[in-house]
Amino acid sequence: MGMLSFRAAAADTLLIVGDSLSAVYRLPANNSWPSLLNNQWKKQGGLPTIVNASISGDTSAQGLARLPALLKQHHPRWVLIELGANDGLRGFAPPTISQTLGKIVTLIKQADAEPLLMQIRLPPNYGRRYGDAFYAIYPTLAKQADIPLVPFFMEQVAIKPEWMQEDGLHPNQSAQNFIADWMSGKLAPLVSPSLSKP
Numbered sequence: 001m002g003m004l005s006f007r008a009a010a011a012d013t014l015l016i017v018g019d020s021l022s023a024v025y026r027l028p029a030n031n032s033w034p035s036l037l038n039n040q041w042k043k044q045g046g047l048p049t050i051v052n053a054s055i056s057g058d059t060s061a062q063g064l065a066r067l068p069a070l071l072k073q074h075h076p077r078w079v080l081i082e083l084g085a086n087d088g089l090r091g092f093a094p095p096t097i098s099q100t101l102g103k104i105v106t107l108i109k110q111a112d113a114e115p116l117l118m119q120i121r122l123p124p125n126y127g128r129r130y131g132d133a134f135y136a137i138y139p140t141l142a143k144q145a146d147i148p149l150v151p152f153f154m155e156q157v158a159i160k161p162e163w164m165q166e167d168g169l170h171p172n173q174s175a176q177n178f179i180a181d182w183m184s185g186k187l188a189p190l191v192s193p194s195l196s197k198p
Contacts, residue, residue, distance in 0.1 A: 012047075014191055015074050015113075017063050017104070018054035018082030021154065025056050025170040033153075036180035041188075048077060048191050059086045060100040067104060071111040078191050079108045080150065082118045084137065088126065094133045098141055105145045116190055117142050119152040123169065148190050153179050 016022050016034050024032035034052035041047035053070050055062070060083040071079075081104055087097045101117070108115040119138045122131045142149035154171070156178070157163050163175035171179060 012049060013074055013076040014048040014050050014078045014080060014187070015070060015076035016050060016052045016054055016080045016082060017067060017070065018052075018080070018118075019058045019063075019086050020054075020056035020170060021085065022052060022054035022082045023056045024176065026165065027173055027176070031173055031176055033176045033179035033183060036176055037184055037187075040180060040184060046192060047188060051076065054082065057086060058083065059090070059092070060084050060097055060104065061087075064100055064104050064107070067107050071107065071113065075111075076113050078114045078116055080116045080118060080187070081105070081108075082120075084120045084134075085122070088120065088122045088130075088134045091126075091130070094130075094137055097134070098137045101137065101141055102145070105141065105147060109145075115145065115147045116150050116187070117145075117147055118150045121152050121155060123158075150183075150186050150190075153182055156182060 022032070022034055023029075029035060029052070032052065034050050034054070038050035041050065051074050053066070053074075055066075058066075063081070063083045081101065083104070084097055084101060087100075105115045105117070117138060119135075121135050124131065139149055157171045157175050160175075163171055163178070165172045
């Protein structure tokens with residue numbers, strides 16, 4: 001593969017580094033919202049290919065540990081960070097989570113890719129004080145790092161019981177098309193104008 005074709009292939013990849021919300025817990029990968037969104041964007045043309053490198057159960061530290069190899073392998077132009085929920089569910093200290101997510105953002109920038117940070121909110125039963133401190137990590141970090149903050153799709157999904165698995169934490173198959181369409185509306189404006197950059 002010549003340098004030119006390599007650059008062409010590398011110029012339009014959106015890498016998703018996330019947990020079960022993007023790896024789609026207990027559902028077939030080809031029915032996941034990232035896979036459905038990738039198919040949608042392929043038909044539209046002019047939008048990046050999506051590589052979903054999400055693993056159920058991953059904490060932000062596990063995502064950070066996997067990131068260097070993923071950046072090297074895929075040479076993405078954008079990276080959507082969908083991490084932190086498992087840290088929150090385990091009650092990790094918000095400053096620690098923020099620090100780890102900050103390292104992820106730095107690594108992505110060092111690889112000449114653009115980080116996109118997804119807001120995460122914990123279920124209300126984790127306590128308001130901790131939940132608020134956790135929620136605040138994301139807008140604070142996005143502002144400090146000057147990167148886009150992508151809204152949390154679960155806020156649209158969790159309100160509909162028919163879209164949730166029995167555990168009350170994960171979307172079911174019925175929700176995946178909605179999430180793909182909703183995420184397309186949030187992500188496409190962030191990744192399509194940049195395609196005209198030299």
